[in-house]
Amino acid sequence: MTVSAVLAVASLAVTTVPAQAAEVGVSSTEIKFGMTLPMTGTASPGYNKIPAAVKAYFEYVNANGGINGRKLTLVVKDDQYVPTQAVAKTNELILKDKVMALLAPLGTANNKAVASVVNPGRRGIPVLFVNTGFSGFADKKKYPTTFSVLPSYIMEAKIMSEYIKDNFDGKKLGLIYQDDDFGDDALAGFKQAGINFAVKVPYASGSQSGTTAAGWVQKLQAGGAEVVILFGVSSATAAALGTAAVLKYAPQWILGSVGGDATTIKAAGVPAGVLYNAVGASFAPATTDTTDEYVKLFQDIYLKANPTQTFDNNVMIGMNTAFLTAQAIQAAGKNPTRKSLIAAIEKSGSTFASAALVPLNYSSTSHIGYNGYWFGKYSPTGDLKPAGGVYTVYTTDSADGAVVKSTYKRAAMPAKGLPN
Amino acid sequence: MKLSLTKSRFAGFISAVALITGVLVSVPVAANAAPVCDGKSPIQTCGGVTSDGAPYAMMVPANFNGMVALYSHGYRYNIDIPAGIPLIGGYKITNTPEPIPGGNSEVAKYFFSQGVAIMGSGFARQGWNPDSAIKTNVELIGLFKEKFTATTKVVAWGESLGGVITQGLAEKYPDLVSAVAPMCLADNVPAELTMAGDFLWGIKTLFDPTIKGGNYSAGADGNAEAYGDLVKVFTVMGKLQAALATGAWPDTSSATGKAIAAGGVPSRSALLLLGLLAGLPTQSAHFDSVNGPDGALKLSFPLAISPALAILENGTNAAALAILATQDVELQAGGAIFDNTKTNYSARIDTERVIYNAALSGNSAISAMLGALSAANPGAPRAVGNAEAIAKMNALHSNSGVINVPTILMTGVADPITPAGASQRVVDAYAIQAADEKLAAFANYKATKSYTAPAKKLLMIWNTTPSNWTKFTAAGSPITSSPAAQGTNHCNFTSAQLVLVAKTLVAAGESGKLPTAGLIKAAVRRTGNLSIDALYRAPLLKYYNEQ
Numbered sequence: 001m002t003v004s005a006v007l008a009v010a011s012l013a014v015t016t017v018p019a020q021a022a023e024v025g026v027s028s029t030e031i032k033f034g035m036t037l038p039m040t041g042t043a044s045p046g047y048n049k050i051p052a053a054v055k056a057y058f059e060y061v062n063a064n065g066g067i068n069g070r071k072l073t074l075v076v077k078d079d080q081y082v083p084t085q086a087v088a089k090t091n092e093l094i095l096k097d098k099v100m101a102l103l104a105p106l107g108t109a110n111n112k113a114v115a116s117v118v119n120p121g122r123r124g125i126p127v128l129f130v131n132t133g134f135s136g137f138a139d140k141k142k143y144p145t146t147f148s149v150l151p152s153y154i155m156e157a158k159i160m161s162e163y164i165k166d167n168f169d170g171k172k173l174g175l176i177y178q179d180d181d182f183g184d185d186a187l188a189g190f191k192q193a194g195i196n197f198a199v200k201v202p203y204a205s206g207s208q209s210g211t212t213a214a215g216w217v218q219k220l221q222a223g224g225a226e227v228v229i230l231f232g233v234s235s236a237t238a239a240a241l242g243t244a245a246v247l248k249y250a251p252q253w254i255l256g257s258v259g260g261d262a263t264t265i266k267a268a269g270v271p272a273g274v275l276y277n278a279v280g281a282s283f284a285p286a287t288t289d290t291t292d293e294y295v296k297l298f299q300d301i302y303l304k305a306n307p308t309q310t311f312d313n314n315v316m317i318g319m320n321t322a323f324l325t326a327q328a329i330q331a332a333g334k335n336p337t338r339k340s341l342i343a344a345i346e347k348s349g350s351t352f353a354s355a356a357l358v359p360l361n362y363s364s365t366s367h368i369g370y371n372g373y374w375f376g377k378y379s380p381t382g383d384l385k386p387a388g389g390v391y392t393v394y395t396t397d398s399a400d401g402a403v404v405k406s407t408y409k410r411a412a413m414p415a416k417g418l419p420n
Numbered sequence: 421m422k423l424s425l426t427k428s429r430f431a432g433f434i435s436a437v438a439l440i441t442g443v444l445v446s447v448p449v450a451a452n453a454a455p456v457c458d459g460k461s462p463i464q465t466c467g468g469v470t471s472d473g474a475p476y477a478m479m480v481p482a483n484f485n486g487m488v489a490l491y492s493h494g495y496r497y498n499i500d501i502p503a504g505i506p507l508i509g510g511y512k513i514t515n516t517p518e519p520i521p522g523g524n525s526e527v528a529k530y531f532f533s534q535g536v537a538i539m540g541s542g543f544a545r546q547g548w549n550p551d552s553a554i555k556t557n558v559e560l561i562g563l564f565k566e567k568f569t570a571t572t573k574v575v576a577w578g579e580s581l582g583g584v585i586t587q588g589l590a591e592k593y594p595d596l597v598s599a600v601a602p603m604c605l606a607d608n609v610p611a612e613l614t615m616a617g618d619f620l621w622g623i624k625t626l627f628d629p630t631i632k633g634g635n636y637s638a639g640a641d642g643n644a645e646a647y648g649d650l651v652k653v654f655t656v657m658g659k660l661q662a663a664l665a666t667g668a669w670p671d672t673s674s675a676t677g678k679a680i681a682a683g684g685v686p687s688r689s690a691l692l693l694l695g696l697l698a699g700l701p702t703q704s705a706h707f708d709s710v711n712g713p714d715g716a717l718k719l720s721f722p723l724a725i726s727p728a729l730a731i732l733e734n735g736t737n738a739a740a741l742a743i744l745a746t747q748d749v750e751l752q753a754g755g756a757i758f759d760n761t762k763t764n765y766s767a768r769i770d771t772e773r774v775i776y777n778a779a780l781s782g783n784s785a786i787s788a789m790l791g792a793l794s795a796a797n798p799g800a801p802r803a804v805g806n807a808e809a810i811a812k813m814n815a816l817h818s819n820s821g822v823i824n825v826p827t828i829l830m831t832g833v834a835d836p837i838t839p840a841g842a843s844q845r846v847v848d849a850y851a852i853q854a855a856d857e858k859l860a861a862f863a864n865y866k867a868t869k870s871y872t873a874p875a876k877k878l879l880m881i882w883n884t885t886p887s888n889w890t891k892f893t894a895a896g897s898p899i900t901s902s903p904a905a906q907g908t909n910h911c912n913f914t915s916a917q918l919v920l921v922a923k924t925l926v927a928a929g930e931s932g933k934l935p936t937a938g939l940i941k942a943a944v945r946r947t948g949n950l951s952i953d954a955l956y957r958a959p960l961l962k963y964y965n966e967q
Contacts, residue, residue, distance in 0.1 A: 041719035082722045083775045084702070084709040088887045113775040123955050179782030181774050204782035206723045 023337040025100025030071050031329055031336065034093030036079040036086050036114075037106035037131065042206060043081035046234045046264030046314045047106055050131070051076040053318030054103070056305035057298070057326070064418055067329045072322075075099060081106075081206070083113035090114045094125060101126035101341060104149075104321050108134040108182045109205065111146075121145045126341050128328065129321045129369065133258065134181050135188075135398040138368040145338075147345055147362065149321065149369035151283055153182060153231070154398040156257060157189025159373045160229065160281065162394065162403045164195060167279075168252065174199040174225025176216055176240055178232045186231040186256070192400060199223030208236040213243035221249055231256040238268035245274045253278035257373065262382040263312035272382035280384040281373040283358045285391070287316050288383045294320070294355035297417040313384075320355045323417065327352045330419040353420075357393050359408045371395045372406050453559070455567050463532060466567065467517070474556045476541035477517035478564060479528070485535030486570050487929055489922070490557060490597075492578030492585040493518040493540065494911065495606075495741065498547030498748045499643050506654045508740050515542035521579055521603075526915040530922050536575075539564055547748035548609055550817040553585045554592060561596050575929035577601035577828075577921065579911045580838050584608070587819045587827075587846070594824035599928035601828040601921050604835055604911035607842035608818040610810075611963035613749060615698050615839070616742030617758030617803065618765075618962065619735060620653070622694035625793065625800045626677035627656045627670050627687075634803060635756035636747045646747045653739045660691050661732055664725060676792050676799040683788050688728035689781040693789050695731030696772045696780075697765050699841070699962040701834040703885060704733035705904030705912075710888040713896035726890065727779045729898070734836030737910065741837060753812040759805030766790045768965050821849030823877045826928035830881040830913070830921050830950075833958060837910040840958030843880060848960075850878045875933050879924065879940060882951045882958075883907050883917065906949035920947045 025032040035051060038044040051074060058072040066072065075097045077089035086107065093099045102120060105111055111130050114120065120127050127146040130137050135152035137143055164173070173195065177183035179202035190197070201216045217240070220228055228251045230237050237259035244250065253275075260280040266272055285292040290299065298319040299311045309315070329336055331344035331352075349362030358372035372395030376386040386392070393406040414420045455466035455478055466478040478488075501511040519540035520528045531538050541560055543553045557576070565571045576597045578586035583602030590600040606612055617634060624631035631652045636642035652672075659670035667686025669677055680690060695702065702709055707730040712721035750757055773786050780786050793800050823846075831843040857874035865871040885907030891899045904912050920943055927935050934940070944950045 043719075080719050080722070082710070082719065084722060084727070088710055092887060109774050109777050112771060116771045116775065119955070119957060122957070179784050180777040181783075184783060202782055202784050204724075204785070205778040206720055207778070207782075 022335055023100060024098050026070070026336060028070070030073055031067065032073050032075060032097065032099045033101055033103040033128075033325065034075045034077065034090070034097055034099035035103050035105060036077045036089045036093070036110065037104070038081035039076065039078035041080035041082075042208065042235050043233050045238075045267055046261045046312075047131075049309065049312070049314045050104065050106075050318035052306050052309070053302055053315040054322040056302045057319045057322035059305060060301045061326050061418060064416065067326060067419065068334050072326060072329065074103065079107075079110060081110065083107075083109045086110035087113050087117045090118050090120075094118065094120075094123070100336075100338060101128050103325060104129050104131045104318070106131035108132045109180055111137060112181070115143055115146070124338050126338055128325060128345075131317075131321075132182070133185070135185050136181070138366070138398070140365070140367050143367070145342055147349070147367045147369065149324070149360075150257075151358065151370045151372060152368075152398045153185035153256075154189040154192070155371055155396050156281065156373060157186040157231075158193050158396045159394045159403050160254065160256070160375075161190055161193030161195045163279070163375045164227065164229075164254070168227045171226040171252070172198040172224050174201070174220045174223060174228040174251065176201045176203065176220075176228065176230050176232060176236070178202075178236065179204050182258075183231055193403075199225045203232065203236065208232065208239045210239055210243055213239035214247065216240055217244050217247050217249050220251070221247075225251055227252045227254065229254045229256070230259055232259045234259045234261050234264040235268065238265045238270050241265065241274050242268065242270045245270070255280045257281045257283070260384065261313045262378060262384060263310050264314070266382055273380065275378040275382045276380045278378045279375060280378055281375050282313065282384060283356050283370050283373050283393075284313070284316050284320060285355065285357060286376070286383065286385050287312055288385070292355075293413045294417070297413065298355065301417075316355065324352055324354060327419045353411055353414050357391050357408070357410060358395055358406060368398075371397060372408075453563060455563060457567075468563065470541065470544070470556050470559045470563070472544040472552060472556055472559070474541040474544040475515055475517050476539065476560055476563075477519045478537060478539040478567075479519055479532075480537040480568060481532040481535055483535040484537055484568065484570060486572035487535070487926065488537040488539055488564055488568070488571060488574055489531055489925065490561065490574060490576040491519055491521060491538065491540040492553060492557065492576070492582030493542070494578070494580030494582045495548070495745065496546040497744050498545070499646070499744065501650075502647060505647055505650050507736075508650070513546055515544070515546065517542040521918060524915055524918060527918045527922055530919050531926070534926055536926055537564075537568070548581070548745060548752065548816065550581070550585050550588050554588045554817065557585065557589050558593060558596065573598045573929045575599045575601075575925045577603065577925055579603045581606050583838070584817075584819060588817055590825050590827065591819055591822055597825055598930075598932065599826040599828070599925050601830070601925045603830045603913070603921060604838050605829060605831060605842050605846065606838040607845065607961050607963075609749060609816050610814055611842070611961040612838070613746055613757060613813070614963040615700075615961055616738070616746055618760065618763070619694055619698035619700065619738070620649075620742055620746070621758070621760060621803050622697060622793070623653055623656055626674060626680070626690055626694070627660070628652050628672040629674040630672070631656075634746050634750065634758045636750055638751065642747055642751070646743050649743045650740060653743065654736065657732060657736045657739070660687055664688050664729065674799070676797065679799075680789055680792050683785070685781050685785045685788060688725065689779060689785055690789055691735070692728040692731050692776060692779050693769075693786070695735055696769050696776065697793075697962070699839060699959070700731055700734045700738065701836055701839065701908075702727045702730050702776065703834040703908060704730035704737075704836065705908045706890060706898060706900045706902065707733060708885070708888045708890045708905070711890040711892075713892040713898075715896055717896065723778045725779070727776050733900075738836050749813055749816070750809065752816070753806075753809035755806030755809030756803070757805055757809050757813045758803050759810060761795065761802045761804055763795075763802070763966060765793055768962050819846075821846040823850050823853060826877050826932065826934045828879045828881065828921055828924050828928070828934075830883060830917065832883040832907045832909065832912055833956075834885055834908045835910055835912075836908075839961055840882070841960040844958040845960055845964070847878065847880050854878075877934065879934050880952065880954075881921070881944065882953065882956055883913060884949055884951045886949070914949075916947050917950060920944070920950070
């Protein structure tokens with residue numbers, strides 16, 4: 001056999017024989033991801049729709065040949081939003097389920113607990129697109145394998161501050177916030193923007209309920225708050241709005257993106273009318289905007305897989321995360337490894353197609369994802385829509401950078417919404 | 421649902437800690453150093469007293485193969501404890517020899533089956549004793565070799581303070597031992613007593629300012645003060661337990677404590693904070709900080725309550741030793757050895773305050789508590805140590821962590837008395853040592869063109885916890901009558917785990933090197949609740965935050 005014939009045979013072998021697994025969680029037919037989030041418990045409403053959203057997109061990719069012939073699969077563990085549970089479940093994902101990477105683990109405290117105890121950074125395990133806006137997770141030195149995706153809470157508070165100055169200048173402001181790093185990030189952003197609150201109501205994570213919310217409302221009323229910002233999870237938003245409605249307290253509400261999912265709030269028993277005219281923020285297109293190609297495709301995929309469910313913001317974010325993941329795996333090469341996956345996001349992540357209306361900021365020195373928001377108001381049916389029907393997006397950073405109107409133009413969706 | 425535990429106030433919190441071990445073997449008594457043997461077969465038992473007055477026991481099988489395993493027992497209190505003291509009342513000082521951990525017959529049987537003799541002393545002095553205990557062990561090795569001239573190898577192992585003594589023996593006299601296994605290794609005395617001092621100081625400062633917490637008088641007066649502290653600390657723990665659901669503060673709380681209480685911070689959050697500041701594990705024998713009872717507390721129990729219960733259980737377990745070891749070392753050093761005048765408690769819990777944020781009642785509550793405990797608050801006076809006494813304490817035997825002979829460490833990841841960080845410190849020190857040895861080997865290769873890879877000399881076995889273990893009654897109360905979960909409590913090893921260490925010790929002693937990684941992995945997997953994950957990392961004791 002000649003040299004060229006040997007090479008030809010070798011080449012043939014490469015293209016026809018399934019790639020051999022050389023990485024944990026990667027077989028010749030499958031790439032396995034693991035996710036921890038609250039599927040049950042107080043904080044679960046809304047978030048518990050994310051796994052089905054991710055799986056729906058993964059199945060869509062798999063039905064279209066997978067990524068380099070491999071199917072994408074997801075193992076989901078319920079951590080109930082309890083940090084110690086997150087540690088135990090993440091250990092299971094890594095040691096028993098042997099996932100290649102952790103995908104969109106949810107919660108600031110949970111991610112911090114996992115980083116400290118399980119230490120995926122030291123183990124070289126990618127932690128992709130963490131579902132928290134805590135600014136600290138973009139610290140590549142401290143969390144070398146972690147990639148943020150949500151705009152940070154500092155960014156959100158800074159941008160929200162501009163909105164408040166533009167629309168509610170001179171009004172007495174109130175703030176309900178989760179009394180941990182999540183809320184502290186928001187406080188830092190508001191402070192930097194020079195926003196002063198007449199009333200601040202911190203609540204410990206997990207303590208939100210109708211009873212505790214009555215105390216919040218009492219404080220806000222006593223302080224004369226005319227505009228109230230809610231910086232907590234959706235269950236806290238629902239408790240506040242629902243209780244305030246019962247107590248006939250109706251300030252101008254501004255809902256942070258984390259706690260602003262209308263489906264979740266309504267599912268908690270809050271009438272859509274209570275949400276009406278509240279201000280909300282998002283970095284993705286409105287979920288009712290079916291003229292948006294991503295919304296339309298994601299909605300079609302999701303509702304086909306979950307016909308009895310509602311397509312909402314949590315679903316949108318979940319599917320977009322899955323979309324980013326598929327592109328990251330594709331960029332990581334034919335035989336992806338944990339190392340090549342991280343390198344791929346650092347090298348190409350900023351060019352990944354995305355449903356969001358703001359850019360991704362990944363690079364060899366940055367693990368920051370999105371960096372901006374648009375604001376809008378909730379309709380009488382509880383749908384968040386941009387003011388005047390136009391997305392006006394603002395971007396900023398987690399430091400002392402200015403809030404600027406974004407000129408970012410989202411690239412067209414790749415054919416069929418699949419990685420190129 | 422009620423939060424009361426299913427056992428009486430403290431009974432559920434008592435673990436059979438390996439610190440105090442009982443009579444194990446009946447040995448012939450000799451009033452001098454040379455052993456007197458009973459001549460029985462198949463196991464010959466010998467006894468005697470070393471020159472410093474330590475009774476010892478040797479058990480030699482008829483098929484003696486030349487190897488003897490020297491065991492060092494853990495901490496035994498150095499004063500008698502009156503019967504009225506909760507939990508430990510009725511204890512009498514004992515120097516009964518202990519040649520095998522807890523008299524474990526399965527482990528002894530293994531050694532004898534291999535032709536390996538066992539021995540151990542009760543040491544000449546109790547309390548914190550590595551300085552004298554290492555000397556005793558050196559003498560004991562000599563006595564054994566003199567009596568049994570076929571002796572070719574000595575391996576040593578020990579638990580808790582006995583681990584310190586074992587590691588110390590290998591560091592100071594590597595030629596005397598072929599392999600060692602320090603288990604549930606204690607850290608050096610400043611680190612251990614800083615943990616004890618921090619917790620006691622916190623309990624005193626917030627919950628009962630009449631607790632002395634250290635700086636005990638000499639003699640009988642000091643004993644009485646220590647007894648008084650034992651009662652007061654256990655009383656506070658009982659009150660905190662009773663108020664877990666309501667969050668009420670003990671009626672003995674200080675003005676500082678009452679001010680925090682007035683701010684709406686529940687006492688369980690303050691207790692948890694004190695445990696975190698001291699470095700106590702937040703998982704304990706019966707509380708995993710993971711499970712919750714079915715019903716309304718399914719989420720809030722693990723999130724807000726279980727970590728505090730774990731600190732209560734661990735703190736109660738550790739409190740007696742904290743008080744009595746502090747008193748003992750103060751007597752040896754001649755004054756107060758705990759000084760937190762420069763301790764920055766806020767800096768110690770940067771990560772923990774996020775993880776346990778809900779159980780600590782949020783950042784505002786955490787800031788209020790840390791502010792109240794800061795050195796700037798005159799209502800929380802810091803403990804001032806005696807510089808001369810601290811210098812004397814620091815001069816007591818310390819282990820550097822150097823590994824001279826094949827060494828097997830095994831420790832529970834949630835041990836509340838000798839935290840896993842004590843072993844982690846040795847692992848870290850060895851990582852540097854191993855890197856240096858590799859560099860030296862490369863340098864030697866450059867010079868001689870002959871390369872010999874340095875042998876790996878340290879095996880770290882983590883005794884891991886299950887993924888969850890808290891159980892509840894049908895009414896939703898946590899059950900504390902079940903055996904402590906693996907990985908929790910002090911030196912809470914199964915016989916199988918001890919035998920695994922014994923086997924590895926014997927193999928390493930015979931060959932001069934650790935068994936292969938493949939063999940160890942398979943054995944660890946078979947034994948259960950063990951891990952040799954090189955990437956697991958236990959937090960160091962908080963003492964090292966300030967170093």
